[in-house]
Amino acid sequence: MIKITVIVDRYGDNEKYVLKRGLAVFIETKDNYILFDLGPDSESLQKNAEKIGIDLELLDGAVISHIHSSHIGGINALGWSSPFLKVLIPFDSMKSIGRIVKNNGLVPIEVLDWLNPWSQIYVTPPVYGPPWEHFLIIDTPKGLIVFSGCMHPGLRKTISVIKKRFRNKKIYALIGGLHLENALETYTENTLQELIKINPEKIIPLHCSGLSFIKRVKGVLGNKVLEAKIGTTIKL
Numbered sequence: 206m207i208k209i210t211v212i213v214d215r216y217g218d219n220e221k222y223v224l225k226r227g228l229a230v231f232i233e234t235k236d237n238y239i240l241f242d243l244g245p246d247s248e249s250l251q252k253n254a255e256k257i258g259i260d261l262e263l264l265d266g267a268v269i270s271h272i273h274s275s276h277i278g279g280i281n282a283l284g285w286s287s288p289f290l291k292v293l294i295p296f297d298s299m300k301s302i303g304r305i306v307k308n309n310g311l312v313p314i315e316v317l318d319w320l321n322p323w324s325q326i327y328v329t330p331p332v333y334g335p336p337w338e339h340f341l342i343i344d345t346p347k348g349l350i351v352f353s354g355c356m357h358p359g360l361r362k363t364i365s366v367i368k369k370r371f372r373n374k375k376i377y378a379l380i381g382g383l384h385l386e387n388a389l390e391t392y393t394e395n396t397l398q399e400l401i402k403i404n405p406e407k408i409i410p411l412h413c414s415g416l417s418f419i420k421r422v423k424g425v426l427g428n429k430v431l432e433a434k435i436g437t438t439i440k441l
């Protein structure tokens with residue numbers, strides 16, 4: 206079983222958690238604890254993890270999907286909690302993010318091609334948005350679980366890269382940002398149609414997916430769409 210918990214997002218109980226525009230998701234597989242994206246700052250990552258009861262010291266690694274600030278801000282907190290942790294950083298960011306990661310006592314690894322750094326877990330090569338973005342995939346018997354930071358390259362392009370690598374294996378779940386908050390209607394509609402075609406069994410829109418899109422996709426795909434906020438844990 207795969208367990209995922211939202212640590213940083215804009216939605217959640219504002220008396221309990223630090224709400225920020227950004228993304229950090231804790232992933233628990235049978236063998237590993239992995240952090241997908243680090244949120245916009247150390248405060249939200251550290252405080253929310255603590256309140257939820259997630260021990261960042263236990264992490265086996267972290268993956269930064271792309272260079273936008275709302276996904277990389279927690280590097281400092283990670284340096285404190287998990288020294289020497291392997292942090293997968295985006296293509297062409299060694300001199301920028303890589304340096305910050307190193308200065309915080311962590312170990313940056315630039316992603317250039319497909320990687321399988323932990324059992325069941327894969328990271329895509331850079332897919333161009335702009336900016337370059339990487340997606341985390343968990344290969345399970347039910348199908349692939351795809352984690353998206355912002356989906357800047359678009360759903361069609363991204364899924365085709367993933368399907369090619371995994372020989373058309375079913376996309377079981379899609380989790381994360383879909384960047385549709387301020388998108389044009391045609392782009393939003395295309396994404397919706399693409400999602401219907403991909404037909405994942407679970408869709409968990411977070412971060413920049415946009416509340417109106419979530420409502421719309423729920424209207425079409427019903428209870429396949431799960432709403433999650435800070436502190437929500439979903440078992441897949």
Ligand SMILES: [Zn+2]
Nearest residue numbers: 271273355357
């Ligand atoms: Zn972004």
Ligand SMILES: [Zn+2]
Nearest residue numbers: 355382384413
């Ligand atoms: Zn976004």
